[in-house]
Amino acid sequence: xxxxxxxxxxxxxxxxxxxxxxxxxxxxxxxxxxxxxxxxxxxxxxxxxxxxxxxxxxxxxxxxxxxxxxxxxxxxxxxxxxxxxxxxxxxxxxxxxxxxxxxxxxxxxxxxxxxxxxxxxxxxxxxxxxxxxxxxxxxxxxxxxxxxxxxxxxxxxxxxxxxxxxxxxxxxxxxxxxxxxxxxxxxxxxxxxxxxxxxxxxxxxxxxxxxxxxxxxxxxxxxxxxxxxxxxxxxxxxxxxxxxxxxxxxxxxxxxxxxxxxxxxxxxxxxxxxxxxxxxxxxxxxxxxxxxxxxxxxxxxxxxxxxxx
Amino acid sequence: xxxxxxxxxxxxxxxxxxxxxxxxxxxxxxxxxxxxxxxxxxxxxxxxxxxxxxxxxxxxxxxxxxxxxxxxxxxxxxxxxxxxxxxxxxxxxxxxxxxxxxxxxxxxxxxxxxxxxxxxxxxxxxxxxxxxxxxxxxxxxxxxxxxxxxxxxxxxxxxxxxxxxxxxxxxxxxxxxxxxxxxxxxxxxxxxxxxxxxxxxxxxxxxxxxxxxxxxxxxxxxxxxxxxxxxxxxxxxxxxxxxxxxxxxxxxxxxxxxxxxxxxxxxxxxxxxxxxxxxxxxxxxxxxxxxxxxxxxxxxxxxxxxxxxxxxxxxxxxxxxxxxxxxxxxxxxxxxxxxxxxxxxxxxxxx
Amino acid sequence: xxxxxxxxxxxxxxxxxxxxxxxxxxxxxxxxxxxxxxxxxxxxxxxxxxxxxxxxxxxxxxxxxxxxxxxxxxxxxxxxxxxxxxxxxxxxxxxxxxxxxxxxxxxxxxxxxxxxxxxxxxxxxxxxxxxxxxxxxxxxxxxxxxxxxxxxxxxxxxxxxxxxxxxxxxxxxxxxxxxxxxxxxxxxxxxxxxxxxxxxxxxxxxxxxxxxxxxxxxxxxxxxxxxxxxxxxxxxxxxxxxxxxxxxxxxxxxxxxxxxxxxxxxxxxxxxxxxxxxxxxxxxxxxxxxxxxxxxxxxxxxxxxxxxxxxxxxxxxxxxxxxxxxxxx
Numbered sequence: 001x002x003x004x005x006x007x008x009x010x011x012x013x014x015x016x017x018x019x020x021x022x023x024x025x026x027x028x029x030x031x032x033x034x035x036x037x038x039x040x041x042x043x044x045x046x047x048x049x050x051x052x053x054x055x056x057x058x059x060x061x062x063x064x065x066x067x068x069x070x071x072x073x074x075x076x077x078x079x080x081x082x083x084x085x086x087x088x089x090x091x092x093x094x095x096x097x098x099x100x101x102x103x104x105x106x107x108x109x110x111x112x113x114x115x116x117x118x119x120x121x122x123x124x125x126x127x128x129x130x131x132x133x134x135x136x137x138x139x140x141x142x143x144x145x146x147x148x149x150x151x152x153x154x155x156x157x158x159x160x161x162x163x164x165x166x167x168x169x170x171x172x173x174x175x176x177x178x179x180x181x182x183x184x185x186x187x188x189x190x191x192x193x194x195x196x197x198x199x200x201x202x203x204x205x206x207x208x209x210x211x212x213x214x215x216x217x218x219x220x221x222x223x224x225x226x227x228x229x230x231x232x233x234x235x236x237x238x239x240x241x242x243x244x245x246x247x248x249x250x251x252x253x254x255x256x257x258x259x260x261x262x263x264x265x266x267x268x269x270x271x272x273x274x275x276x277x278x279x280x281x282x283x284x285x286x287x288x289x290x291x292x293x294x295x296x297x298x299x300x301x302x303x304x305x306x307x308x309x
Numbered sequence: 310x311x312x313x314x315x316x317x318x319x320x321x322x323x324x325x326x327x328x329x330x331x332x333x334x335x336x337x338x339x340x341x342x343x344x345x346x347x348x349x350x351x352x353x354x355x356x357x358x359x360x361x362x363x364x365x366x367x368x369x370x371x372x373x374x375x376x377x378x379x380x381x382x383x384x385x386x387x388x389x390x391x392x393x394x395x396x397x398x399x400x401x402x403x404x405x406x407x408x409x410x411x412x413x414x415x416x417x418x419x420x421x422x423x424x425x426x427x428x429x430x431x432x433x434x435x436x437x438x439x440x441x442x443x444x445x446x447x448x449x450x451x452x453x454x455x456x457x458x459x460x461x462x463x464x465x466x467x468x469x470x471x472x473x474x475x476x477x478x479x480x481x482x483x484x485x486x487x488x489x490x491x492x493x494x495x496x497x498x499x500x501x502x503x504x505x506x507x508x509x510x511x512x513x514x515x516x517x518x519x520x521x522x523x524x525x526x527x528x529x530x531x532x533x534x535x536x537x538x539x540x541x542x543x544x545x546x547x548x549x550x551x552x553x554x555x556x557x558x559x560x561x562x563x564x565x566x567x568x569x570x571x572x573x574x575x576x577x578x579x580x581x582x583x584x585x586x587x588x589x590x591x592x593x594x595x596x597x598x599x600x601x602x603x604x605x606x607x608x609x610x611x612x613x614x615x616x617x618x619x620x621x622x623x624x625x626x627x628x629x630x631x632x633x634x635x636x637x638x639x640x641x642x643x644x645x646x647x648x649x650x651x652x653x654x655x656x657x658x659x660x
Numbered sequence: 661x662x663x664x665x666x667x668x669x670x671x672x673x674x675x676x677x678x679x680x681x682x683x684x685x686x687x688x689x690x691x692x693x694x695x696x697x698x699x700x701x702x703x704x705x706x707x708x709x710x711x712x713x714x715x716x717x718x719x720x721x722x723x724x725x726x727x728x729x730x731x732x733x734x735x736x737x738x739x740x741x742x743x744x745x746x747x748x749x750x751x752x753x754x755x756x757x758x759x760x761x762x763x764x765x766x767x768x769x770x771x772x773x774x775x776x777x778x779x780x781x782x783x784x785x786x787x788x789x790x791x792x793x794x795x796x797x798x799x800x801x802x803x804x805x806x807x808x809x810x811x812x813x814x815x816x817x818x819x820x821x822x823x824x825x826x827x828x829x830x831x832x833x834x835x836x837x838x839x840x841x842x843x844x845x846x847x848x849x850x851x852x853x854x855x856x857x858x859x860x861x862x863x864x865x866x867x868x869x870x871x872x873x874x875x876x877x878x879x880x881x882x883x884x885x886x887x888x889x890x891x892x893x894x895x896x897x898x899x900x901x902x903x904x905x906x907x908x909x910x911x912x913x914x915x916x917x918x919x920x921x922x923x924x925x926x927x928x929x930x931x932x933x934x935x936x937x938x939x940x941x942x943x944x945x946x947x948x949x950x951x952x953x954x955x956x957x958x959x960x961x962x963x964x965x966x967x968x969x970x971x972x973x974x975x976x977x978x979x980x981x982x983x984x985x986x987x988x989x
Binding site: 360361362365367368370371372374375378414415416417418419420421423462465466472474475476477479480481482483484485486487504508570571574575576577579580581582583584585586619622623626627628629633635636 | 682683684685686687688689716717718719720722723727839861862864866867868869870872873874876877878880881882894897898901905906918919920923987
Binding site: 088089092098100102104105106107108109113116117118119120122127128129131 | 525526527529530531533534536537538540541542543544545546547600604605
């Protein structure tokens with residue numbers, strides 16, 4: 001952990017060497033290639049957006065970087081050193097934190113208990129929880145992100161989606177994350193709350209973190225992103241810096257580009273009055289279908305079994 | 310260590326006055342056990358008013374004894390429920406433990422204490438098996454422990470018959486070590502006019518320890534987390550498997566303690582005993598504010614639930630009411646306690 | 661090196677000492693020996709008897725019934741198929757399955773006669789000889805059953821009441837361990853008919869600590885109770901503890917016995933027990949089926965054969981004790 005802190009101090013401003021480098025990373029489950037030849041660089045103080053439709057391989061990519069899965073092809077380098085993570089804990093210890101769509105918050109637990117879950121502060125010979133200190137730190141850290149919850153002892157279920165997102169991000173930052181992976185942070189939020197979440201992404205970036213912003217919404221991505229990668233059927237179809245890309249291009253690429261044009265043409269024939277041009281598609285309020293918590297649990301349990309077998 | 314390393318680089322800490330704490334009364338009322346506390350007080354006052362022997366201090370020991378035999382198991386069962394799981398085998402596991410100690414010592418002519426330690430191993434193994442099977446198969450704990458429940462019921466009967474030819478364990482009160490073991494598991498202490506069975510002591514001790522662990526230690530935090538959202542807990546590095554198996558083992562340990570009391574209080578153990586008690590434990594935990602869905606609850610509440618059971622069971626006798634209605638009365642009491650619980654919680658959450 | 665060998669010697673010594681200490685010098689399995697029913701074996705052809713009771717799992721009373729049945733089966737060259745289920749409908753199903761298996765005879769308890777009636781009559785009409793035991797003294801004849809071996813629970817209760825009156829008791833507490841059990845109710849009602857100052861209390865038979873607490877609380881509530889009448893041997897032994905807990909001067913008396921209870925009568929903790937001789941019920945039921953099959957005999961001349969009540973108290977406990985240690989009384 002100490003090396004992480006010193007490096008952050010050494011690297012004044014924007015470091016050019018990537019913290020995380022993926023080179024031709026692939027993952028296959030038996031005959032199914034979920035991810036093929038993905039190369040990606042995550043730099044400090046940059047937001048790298050990974051876009052893609054459902055099933056494009058976004059979640060597989062997250063799982064590889066967060067230590068839930070092992071990749072089957074290619075290499076992953078951390079600070080220039082080739083690494084493989086055996087568990088989420090290992091990834092976290094290396095400074096890679098993941099904020100999942102369900103935020104990894106236990107709904108009925110209090111704000112401060114959630115904040116320190118898995119990293120509880122303890123004191124004294126009995127290793128008692130240092131509740132006073134945890135509450136204080138929790139309030140401070142949330143304050144820095146500009147979030148104020150009425151009662152730290154209240155359950156997180158009573159907070160808004162944006163506030164919960166913020167707790168998860170603040171937690172990751174506090175526990176020494178250098179790279180933070182945000183899995184569809186705006187997917188389940190309305191317009192206003194999405195704005196709140198995007199503000200936190202910028203705050204995290206300005207705090208000197210490398211941010212990986214996973215989303216299917218090019219408008220959100222373009223607001224905060226420095227670098228854009230679009231995945232499609234497990235492959236990278238676009239890899240460009242913000243300077244080389246307009247929102248229009250990004251939207252078109254993301255929406256399927258050529259394919260959407262064809263589809264638009266086809267649908268126009270069916271019901272001409274209701275189809276608009278792909279460039280004008282309003283994405284702001286489209287919510288992506290996500291796995292229900294039960295499905296998610298089932299999938300994760302299965303995967304864990306696989307890992308252990 | 311992570312925290313201390315990164316804390317300085319976080320900039321100036323701002324004291325924030327917007328994070329207000331709620332008034333003390335509201336915070337107390339939002340505790341999960343407050344409903345059961347109110348219900349316990351109401352039931353206590355009711356029987357104080359109608360039953361003369363209930364007012365006699367000397368009889369406190371009897372009431373607490375009835376509550377303690379439920380409470381010793383209700384505490385770990387509540388922990389398990391907060392951790393998001395059920396154990397339907399908890400009732401017969403008590404019988405299994407008592408039988409194990411008795412039959413092993415008797416059949417092999419061992420010192421009773423050896424039987425006791427072997428029984429501890431058996432009980433803990435049953436708990437661990439429940440937890441392991443649950444995580445291995447991914448089935449709901451309701452089903453897994455229902456299986457264990459039936460298996461143990463059969464084993465209790467079958468093995469007892471196989472070894473002794475009867476359906477109860479043989480009397481082992483004439484064997485070495487019985488007297489000293491009885492001092493530990495089946496004795497009583499007199500405090501002024503009140504005679505307390507040792508189970509009361511164990512019950513209070515277990516409640517205090519469990520409440521401390523749950524609210525003031527890291528393990529307790531993990532229990533809430535695995536019950537609230539196991540996937541979330543795993544994602545932040547909580548050892549979900551170890552926590553759940555640990556909870557089942559805790560139930561096993563307490564089943565052993567109860568089983569030893571059963572054996573040394575009554576010298577023999579009837580192999581058909583304990584069926585149906587698992588629901589009493591679960592109900593005590595629910596009265597105490599544990600949610601059936603996990604992630605929320607209190608061990609102090611579960612102990613109060615056990616106390617409500619004990620007071621009601623014996624209060625009806627003390628009041629001299631027609632016993633035909635005992636179960637009806639018990640059912641009404643339980644419903645009332647749970648409703649009070651819900652009402653208070655709702656009121657507290659609104660503040 | 662020296663140190664290590666000495667250490668291991670010490671360790672070995674400690675282990676040996678532990679192993680020795682681990683054994684009990686008294687009690688244990690070796691003390692129970694003996695085999696009842698050593699009579700010669702019949703040379704008649706092997707026959708199959710289904711023995712179907714309403715015993716709840718773990719009720720010690722049925723150990724004695726079953727031993728009697730097994731001893732008779734051994735002697736009569738009978739293949740005994742013992743089955744039990746406390747639920748009336750399930751027990752009736754067991755009778756049906758015995759019919760399906762084409763057994764040579766059925767011995768059945770009729771604790772819930774209404775549930776059993778149809779299937780028992782089916783067996784009788786199908787030519788399978790059936791005898792009843794233990795429960796159903798009012799119902800067996802109408803079903804066409806050959807004989808009945810047991811006690812009349814009401815008569816047994818009356819006998820207990822008479823005994824209480826003779827003993828000069830003031831008030832008795834009748835402890836029912838299973839709510840809604842007709843036979844147990846009949847015992848208490850019978851007692852009440854000859855000893856009116858009897859009060860009932862219901863306890864959960866499968867939960868001994870709660871039985872103890874319940875009896876204790878009742879004794880604390882009503883100090884005038886001077887007799888606790890339990891309806892099963894294990895509950896009598898628990899009631900002894902309750903009496904002590906409540907600092908009551910009440911005496912414990914009971915229905916039914918087992919080995920530990922006989923010891924308690926001998927030790928003076930329990931005054932007396934009403935014995936219905938369960939071993940005899942099991943034995944006679946099987947034996948009567950064998951007699952019927954091999955020689956066309958019936959027992960009882962169309963009336964119930966009563967196996968009780970008989971009292972076990974300090975005057976005859978010494979004689980009974982010898983048999984009890986064999987597990988047959």
